[in-house]
Structures are given as C-alpha cells and as structure tokens.
Amino acid sequence: xxxxxxxxxxxxxxxxxxxxxxxxxxxxxxxxxxxxxxxxxxxxxxxxxxxxxxxxxxxxxxxxxxxxxxxxxxxxxxxxxxxxxxxxxxxxxxxxxxxxxxxxxxxxxxxxxxxxxxxxxxxxxxxxxxxxxxxxxxxxxxxxxxxxxxxxxxxxxxxxxxxxxxxxxxxxxxxxxxxxxxxxxxxxxxxxxxxxxxxxxxxxxxxxxxxxxxxxxxxxxxxxxxxxxxxxxxxxxxxxxxxxxxxxxxxxxxxxxxxxxxxxxxxxxxxxxxxxxxxxxxxxxxxxxxxxxxxxxxxxxxxxxxxxxxxxxxxxxxxxxxxxxxxxxxxxxxxxxxxxxxxxxxxxxxxxxxxxxxxxxxxxxxxxxxxxxxxxxxxxxxxxx
Amino acid sequence: xxxxxxxxxxxxxxxxxxxxxxxxxxxxxxxxxxxxxxxxxxxxxxxxxxxxxxxxxxxxxxxxxxxxxxxxxxxxxxxxxxxxxxxxxxxxxxxxxxxxxxxxxxxxxxxxxxxxxxxxxxxxxxxxxxxxxxxxxxxxxxxxxxxxxxxxxxxxxxxxxxxxxxxxxxxxxxxxxxxxxxxxxxxxxxxx
Numbered sequence: 001x002x003x004x005x006x007x008x009x010x011x012x013x014x015x016x017x018x019x020x021x022x023x024x025x026x027x028x029x030x031x032x033x034x035x036x037x038x039x040x041x042x043x044x045x046x047x048x049x050x051x052x053x054x055x056x057x058x059x060x061x062x063x064x065x066x067x068x069x070x071x072x073x074x075x076x077x078x079x080x081x082x083x084x085x086x087x088x089x090x091x092x093x094x095x096x097x098x099x100x101x102x103x104x105x106x107x108x109x110x111x112x113x114x115x116x117x118x119x120x121x122x123x124x125x126x127x128x129x130x131x132x133x134x135x136x137x138x139x140x141x142x143x144x145x146x147x148x149x150x151x152x153x154x155x156x157x158x159x160x161x162x163x164x165x166x167x168x169x170x171x172x173x174x175x176x177x178x179x180x181x182x183x184x185x186x187x188x189x190x191x192x193x194x195x196x197x198x199x200x201x202x203x204x205x206x207x208x209x210x211x212x213x214x215x216x217x218x219x220x221x222x223x224x225x226x227x228x229x230x231x232x233x234x235x236x237x238x239x240x241x242x243x244x245x246x247x248x249x250x251x252x253x254x255x256x257x258x259x260x261x262x263x264x265x266x267x268x269x270x271x272x273x274x275x276x277x278x279x280x281x282x283x284x285x286x287x288x289x290x291x292x293x294x295x296x297x298x299x300x301x302x303x304x305x306x307x308x309x310x311x312x313x314x315x316x317x318x319x320x321x322x323x324x325x326x327x328x329x330x331x332x333x334x335x336x337x338x339x340x341x342x343x344x345x346x347x348x349x350x351x352x353x354x355x356x357x358x359x360x361x362x363x364x365x366x367x368x369x370x371x372x373x374x375x376x377x378x379x380x381x382x383x384x385x
Numbered sequence: 386x387x388x389x390x391x392x393x394x395x396x397x398x399x400x401x402x403x404x405x406x407x408x409x410x411x412x413x414x415x416x417x418x419x420x421x422x423x424x425x426x427x428x429x430x431x432x433x434x435x436x437x438x439x440x441x442x443x444x445x446x447x448x449x450x451x452x453x454x455x456x457x458x459x460x461x462x463x464x465x466x467x468x469x470x471x472x473x474x475x476x477x478x479x480x481x482x483x484x485x486x487x488x489x490x491x492x493x494x495x496x497x498x499x500x501x502x503x504x505x506x507x508x509x510x511x512x513x514x515x516x517x518x519x520x521x522x523x524x525x526x527x528x529x530x531x532x533x534x535x536x537x538x539x540x541x542x543x544x545x546x547x548x549x550x551x552x553x554x555x556x557x558x559x560x561x562x563x564x565x566x567x568x569x570x571x572x573x574x575x576x577x
Contacts, residue, residue, distance in 0.1 A: 197395070200469060204490045205401030211493030212405035229493060236491050345524075349517045 020108040020166065021062055027104060028058045031097035038094035050084045054098050061105065068105050077102040078122075082129050091130035092147060099126075103155055107162035115163030122155035192246040200239050207232040241285060255280035255288045256315055262296050263313060266303055274299070278315030280322060281377065290350045291324060291375055294358065297347050298326035298371040306330025308368060322375040329368040333360065347371075387505045388415040390434040392425065392451075393467070394444050398490075402438065405494045412501060420445055422454075429455070434462045436505055439484075441468035441475070449482035449565045456483040457558070463504050476512040477522050478568045481537060481561060486510030514538065522568055530564050533557065 032054030039047045057077060061068045081099025088095055103122055107115050130151075131140045142148050211229045214222070250258045260276045267274035283291065295313060302311045308330030316323040344360070351358035356375040363370045389412055391402045399417045406414040416432040418425045420443035429437075437455060441448035452464045463485040468475060470489075479487045486504045488497060500510055523531050529550075536546045547557040 196469070201393075201395035201490075202397045204469070205395075205398045207491070208398075208401045208405050208494050208497065211495065212408060214493070214495060233491065345517060345520055349521065352517075 019169070020104060020162070021068075024101065024104045025058050025062050028054060028098065028101040031101050032058070034097055035094040046087060050087070050095060050098075053080060053084075069109065071106075074102070074106045078106075078125075082125060085126070086129045086133035089133070091126070091133065091141075091151065096151065100155055100158060103159045104162060107159040108166040110163065112163050112167040115159055115167075119156045119159035119163070122159060123152040126155060127152060188246045192243055195239060195243055195246075200236065200243075203232065203236050203239065207236065250285070250288055250292055255283060255292055258292055259295055259313060259315075262292075263299060263311075266299060267311075270303060272303055272308055273310045274303075274313070275310070276313045276315075279317065280315045281317045283322070283375075284378070287354045287375065290354045291322070291356070291373065294347045294350050294356075294371075294373055295324055295326055301344075302326065302328035302330060302369070306332075306369060317377075320377050322377060324373040324375065325370060327363055327368065327370040329363065332362055332367055333369050387412045387436055387501060388432065388434045389413065389436050389438055389501065390415050390428065390432050390462070391417045391438045392420055392443075393417075393438075393440040394420050394442075395440075398440075409494075409498055412498060420448075420451070422451070425451075429458070429462070436463045436465060436485075436501060438465050438467050438501070441466050441470075447565060447569050449478045449484065449569075450562055452479075452482040452484050453562060453565060465500060465504050465510070473512050473515055474518050474521075476514045477518055477534075477538075478565055479511050480514060481534065481568075482565055484511065487512065525567055526564060530560065530567070533560055534564060537561070 032051060035054065036051055039051070057080075061073075061077075067073050078099070081095065081102045084095035085091060085093040085099055093099075103118065106118055110118065127140075130148075132138070207229065210225060210232060213225050214229065217225055253261070256276065256279050259280075263274040263276050280288075280291075299311060299313065302308050306328045308328035311326065311328045314323075314325040314327070316325070348358055351373060354375065356373055359372045359374075361370055361372070362368070389406060391399050391406075391414070393399050393402070396419075399419075403414050403417065406412050415434045416428050418428050420440065422445075439448050439452055439455070443451065448466055448468070452466060455461060455464055464483075465486040465488060466475075466479055466482075466484045467488055467490055469491075475487055486500055486508075487510065488500045492500070504510055522534070526534065533546055533550065536549065537543070541549070543554055543557050543561070547554045550557065552560075
C-alpha cells in the first residue's frame with residue numbers, strides 16, 4: 001500500500017507539475033544535437049536509429065503524461081541510454097549526455113530518499129557499462145582519471161540537485177495549500193460565528209415579537225401573522241443548516257471524496273491497506289457530517305486497535321438507504337468493551353441522532369470486525385418544498 | 386405577577402424580550418443584563434426578580450456556571466436557561482447547575498410564557514439525562530468528579546455530598562463549578 005500510494009503521489013506530482021518538462025525537453029534535444037555533431041565526421045549505420053530515438057523519445061515523453069510517470073518507461077529510457085553508450089564502443093560516448101537526460105524525470109518525481117538511491121546507482125551502472133563495453137571489453141580503459149571522475153560524478157550531482165529542488169518545490173506547494181485551507185477554515189468560522197452571534201439572535205427576537213401577537217388579533221390578520229411565524233421558524237432552521245454546513249468536516253466535498261482523503265491520510269503512515277469503494281448519493285449536510293464522523297471513527301479504531309492488514313470501507317447506495325461498511329481483518333473486538341470506550345458510544349449516539357442503524361459484529365468470514373451503518377435516505381416527499 | 390430579569394449578551398434579543406414581556410399580562414420585565422457579573426449582582430439585588438431568563442452562551446463565560454452562582458444566593462430566583470441549542474446533551478450540566486428549566490430560543494412567545502409560568506409554579510422543565518450522555522460526560526470527568534455527579538443527580542444536597550466525601554461545602558462547590566467547565570459544550574457545532 002505504501003508503495004502504491006507513493007506511486008500515485010509521484011504520478012500526480014508529475015502530471016500536475018509540468019515545470020520539469022521544458023528543461024527536460026531542451027536538455028534531451030541539446031544532447032541529441034551534440035551527439036549528431038560528434039558522430040557526423042564518421043557516422044556508423046547504427047547511429048541513425050539512436051539519434052532518431054533522442055528526438056522521438058523527447059516527443060513521446062513530453063506528449064504522454066502517462067508515459068512520463070511510468071517507472072517502466074523510466075527504466076527503459078535509462079537502459080536505452082546505457083545501451084547506446086555501450087554500442088558506441090567507448091564510454092566517452094557521444095550518447096553520454098543523452099543517457100544523462102534519462103535521469104531528469106525520475107529525479108524530479110521520486111521522493112528525495114529514493115532519488116538519492118538512484119543518484120548512487122546511476123554512476124555504478126555507467127561504470128559497469130564502461131567496464132563491459134568498449135573500447136576493450138572486460139577492461140576499463142582510463143586515459144584520463146579526470147574524465148572518468150567527471151563522467152561518474154555528473155549523474156550523481158545532476159540527480160541529487162534535481163531531486164532536492166523538486167522536493168523543495170513540493171514542500172512549498174504543500175505548505176501553501178495548507179495555509180490556504182486554514183485561511184478558508186478561519187473564514188468559515190468567522191462567518192459561522194457572525195451568523196450565530198448576530199443574525200440568528202435577531203431572528204429569534206423577531207420570531208418572539210411576531211409570535212407574541214398570535215391569539216390576540218382579529219381573524220382578518222391572524223392568518224397573516226401565523227404565516228409570518230412559520231416563515232421565521234423556517235428561516236431559523238435554514239440558518240441551522242447553513243451553520244452545520246459551515247462547520248461540516250466535509251468542507252463542501254462529497255462524502256465519498258472526503259472519506260477517501262481521510263483514508264489516505266490515516267493509512268499513509270501504516271502498513272495497513274485501506275480501500276474506499278462505492279459512491280455516496282447527495283446527503284443533507286448534517287447527515288453527511290455524521291456519517292463521515294462515524295466511518296472515520298470506525299477506521300481509526302480499526303487502525304489503532306485491530307492490528308489489521310486491510311480495512312475496506314464500502315459505500316452502497318440503495319433505493320431508500322445508504323449502507324456504509326467498515327471491515328477489517330484484524331484480531332476482532334475484545335470480549336468485554338474497554339472502560340471509557342467513548343468512541344463507540346459516540347458512534348452510536350451519532351447514528352441515533354440521524355435515525356441510522358449501527359451494527360458492530362465479527363466479520364463474515366472471519367477474522368476481524370465489521371461496522372455496518374444503515375442510513376435512511378429521505379424520500380422526495382419528505383423533503384421540505 | 387412574575388418578575389423576570391433577562392440576561393443575554395445580544396441587545397436585539399433583550400429588546401425583543403422586553404417588548405413581548407411588557408405586553409404579556411401577569412409577567413413583568415424587571416431588568417436586563419448582558420452577562421457581565423459586575424453589573425448582574427447589583428441588578429439582582431435591586432430588581433429582586435422571581436425568575437431569571439439566562440442565555441446559555443455568554444461571551445464572558447458559561448451560562449450554567451453563572452446559573453450555579455445565582456442559585457447560591459441567599460434567596461435565589463428561579464433560573465430558566467435559554468439556549469439557541471437546547472439539546473438533550475445540556476440536560477446533565479443544567480441539572481448540576483440547579484437550573485429550573487431549559488428552553489430553546491426557537492420557541493414562540495406563547496410557549497416561552499408557558500414555560501415561565503410553569504417554572505414559577507414550581508415545575509422543573511429539564512429533559513431527562515440519558516444514559517448515552519451520562520456516559521459521554523463520564524468519559525470527560527475524573528473518578529472523584531464522577532462520584533460527585535452521581536450523588537448530586539441522585540438527589541443528594543451539596544451538604545450531604547460534602548459530608549459523604551469528607552470535604553468542606555466550599556470545596557464541593559468549587560468542584561461542581563470545575564465540572565461545569567469541563568462539560569461545557571462548544572456552540573455552534575454540527576455535532577452538538
């Protein structure tokens with residue numbers, strides 16, 4: 001799961017962050033041009049496909065987002081570069097720079113730790129090719145140790161420098177996103193507070209004033225006042241809904257998306273594989289908030305106490321209900337519930353407040369525990385007009 | 386005649402209550418405060434109300450803690466806690482604070498007057514403390530606090546509880562205030 005998550009993150013960072021594409025394309029085309037200049041005095045027949053590879057690979061990698069995020073493609077590209085170096089018959093090859101450019105995309109996309117491994121492995125691979133390939137197979141021909149040192153240190157320095165820059169950029173982007181999210185949350189809190197503190201109190205006052213007229217008025221206006229009272233009561237309940245929305249942990253996201261984000265967040269630091277499948281229908285904000293908190297609590301319990309290897313969260317919308325399952329394959333529930341197991345209590349209390357049924361039972365088939373929440377969905381007739 | 390003092394931090398709500406209470410026969414508006422204790426005690430001294438309509442959510446503290454202190458005066462008025470979020474979760478702190486009633490701000494004027502009359506007539510208008518909320522509250526309290534809460538909910542007076550716990554009554558009173566602080570709910574909240 002850890003690897004999968006990381007690969008997903010790497011894919012996203014490459015496809016969302018195209019800032020490395022231009023340097024990559026320029027470097028590879030320049031390397032190809034240099035190779036053309038170097039081989040042109042005495043071209044061999046096999047030089048043509050190799051030079052063609054320099055140009056077409058640039059086009060393919062720049063054009064194909066999926067290609068340039070694939071580890072298999074990185075490996076192929078890396079191996080092709082080394083192969084060209086080996087085929088050219090001398091490690092001081094015209095294709096050396098072309099091979100170097102195959103390090104740019106992985107260095108930019110991998111985590112700093114993995115990129116460091118690549119930085120260490122690349123010179124070793126080059127050394128092996130230099131040793132096995134020409135000019136004298138099986139013997140490393142060193143006419144100038146300085147040249148060899150440069151050839152070996154360049155891939156190391158290049159990979160580290162790009163990886164360091166890319167990870168710094170990622171860090172900054174994450175910080176900026178965090179700051180923006182916090183600013184949005186602070187603003188929501190401020191609006192919620194103003195709604196509660198001022199507008200809602202005035203609404204209560206208006207309701208009191210108008211409702212005090214009820215029963216004291218001639219029939220000709222009584223119906224009008226009753227209607228006004230109903231409108232004021234509806235306005236107060238609308239405002240409660242808005243307040244709940246502003247305080248919702250979903251922050252306006254659909255339930256399944258919020259659960260997926262939470263699962264990725266909680267599963268990231270563990271070896272537990274957390275999956276979220278299914279989609280949630282549109283729910284009233286209050287109900288969605290409670291369902292989210294119940295599922296998140298069940299997930300936290302599974303990760304914390306169950307010693308599970310997998311946790312599967314499923315969302316199954318039915319005609320008039322939503323069934324949410326959180327299933328783990330851990331050690332199951334203790335026979336006696338721990339003293340102070342408030343999490344479970346809070347889950348039951350939340351479920352009751354939205355009229356949902358919560359059931360916690362051993363998984364079938366064992367092992368593990370399954371939490372099953374059945375949320376009734378309001379039928380259209382029940383929704384306020 | 387029921388003399389009512391209104392304690393609420395919002396002027397619009399105080400003004401609205403003033404107007405509707407003035408128009409209601411049998412109930413008299415005896416004064417208003419914004420929850421600031423420096424002005425509240427002289428006001429209660431001067432107005433000698435039968436009943437205080439007390440906002441739960443005050444900017445300078447907690448309505449229940451204030452309620453508890455009001456109920457410790459020499460001749461305490463009845464206290465009706467008035468909340469925008471009168472949920473069952475408030476039943477336990479309301480009972481501990483010795484409030485005489487808990488009403489939602491969303492009630493119409495008729496219902497509010499009805500609640501005032503019933504509390505003045507000696508009724509206690511508090512929702513029952515549910516097991517779920519009791520256990521939830523228990524999880525937020527220390528063991529010694531839980532024992533005190535259990536005794537007080539069981540109907541023991543503070544003097545009885547102090548004797549049973551071998552404490553001074555003042556110590557028990559401070560403990561109750563601390564418990565009320567620990568049970569304070571943040572409003573508004575989606576989960577409240």
